[in-house]
Amino acid sequence: MMLARAAENLYWMARYLERAENTARLINSTTHVLLDLPLEVSYGWKNLIEVAGLDTLFHKHYEEANEEAIMRFLIEDSRNPSSIYSCVQYARENTRTLREVLPAEMWERINSLYLYVRAHAASACHSRRDRYMVLNNVIEQRHAIVGLVSGAMVHDLPYQIIKLGRNVERADMTSRILDLNSAIQLPPDSVLHEMLMERIWMSTLNSLSAYQTYRRLISMHVRSSQVIEFLLHDMRFPRSISHCLSEMEACIKLMPRSEPLQIVIAKLRQDIAQHHTNGVTSTALHDYLDGMQAKLGRVHDALTRHYFHAYEGGTAPEGITQSEFQFAESSPA
Numbered sequence: 001m002m003l004a005r006a007a008e009n010l011y012w013m014a015r016y017l018e019r020a021e022n023t024a025r026l027i028n029s030t031t032h033v034l035l036d037l038p039l040e041v042s043y044g045w046k047n048l049i050e051v052a053g054l055d056t057l058f059h060k061h062y063e064e065a066n067e068e069a070i071m072r073f074l075i076e077d078s079r080n081p082s083s084i085y086s087c088v089q090y091a092r093e094n095t096r097t098l099r100e101v102l103p104a105e106m107w108e109r110i111n112s113l114y115l116y117v118r119a120h121a122a123s124a125c126h127s128r129r130d131r132y133m134v135l136n137n138v139i140e141q142r143h144a145i146v147g148l149v150s151g152a153m154v155h156d157l158p159y160q161i162i163k164l165g166r167n168v169e170r171a172d173m174t175s176r177i178l179d180l181n182s183a184i185q186l187p188p189d190s191v192l193h194e195m196l197m198e199r200i201w202m203s204t205l206n207s208l209s210a211y212q213t214y215r216r217l218i219s220m221h222v223r224s225s226q227v228i229e230f231l232l233h234d235m236r237f238p239r240s241i242s243h244c245l246s247e248m249e250a251c252i253k254l255m256p257r258s259e260p261l262q263i264v265i266a267k268l269r270q271d272i273a274q275h276h277t278n279g280v281t282s283t284a285l286h287d288y289l290d291g292m293q294a295k296l297g298r299v300h301d302a303l304t305r306h307y308f309h310a311y312e313g314g315t316a317p318e319g320i321t322q323s324e325f326q327f328a329e330s331s332p333a
Helices: 004-036 046-051 055-061 067-076 084-096 104-126 128-152 157-182 193-207 211-217 224-233 241-253 259-273 282-308
Strands: none
Touching: 004 046, 004 067, 004 084, 004 128, 004 157, 004 193, 004 282, 046 055, 046 067, 046 157, 055 067, 067 084, 067 104, 084 104, 084 128, 104 128, 128 157, 157 193, 157 224, 157 241, 157 282, 193 211, 193 224, 211 224, 224 241, 224 259, 241 259, 259 282
16 A cells, blocks of 8 residues: 555656646747737737746746746746746655656656756756757656656556646646637737637647647648647547546546545536537636636645545644555545
8 A cells, every 4th residue: 555645746746747848838839929929919928927827926036027037937946836947856856755666767767857957947048949959858858757657667556646647737737728829819900810820729739749630630720719629628639638637537546435536527527528619719718727727726636635635534643744644544634
């Protein structure tokens, strides 16, 4: 039986690694979108931190929301727990405590990623060319780690917890990348409107490595309603929100005493299945995705209460540590 602390560390290791990759994807996507937008469009780097839910923390440490400051905040700033550097550092610390559970090469891979980010984060903040190279390298190294976990790790409970954390984080970030486009307000009388929207949604698909898949499965033409439908509902694509929820549900079913969580996930899947995207306005899309992120947050809270902090009697004695309680042994708080 796993200890609650070990289970929580596995879950967060997976989330931190996924978040580092997804933040890299979000930055690259925004860079590409900004290159294509006309100057009169009311959209900029500040939308990136707003969609990521980090604007309050950013303004606590920075006076001006310009490109360089936002890149520092999202890539290398250790004061931001969601910066790429922080995420990789936290994942490294969690991995260090889990060597008996993980493949032997896992520590080497994650430590190598940490050393790379530490060495190159500063240059990625100052040069767009360096940024593109560094962020792509982060994404590629993360892919190698996922391949190692999938191909070399026994698919038992620890593996399911890693997969669960990865898909919770992935669903949240897919919703945020979609939400990023709802913040773009193009001039309604612009003759370039249709062309710009196609380019914006093409960048969205590219940021999720989804462009070729979309063209093969959906259409050769990129239309906003079809992209939204694809990224919300298409079970064939691993980064769609519906696919992530399906993976989460499959993981949870293999965990002990999981019936309450199965109900939460099933309800969320039903909500998405009933949501129609045809003719949706940018405001309605933003509101819907905000609600989706809140519901995913409640899934995380339920996981934490049910497994990681499920102390017997509902309250942990003063000074107790998670490592003193076995995973899923006690009743939910």
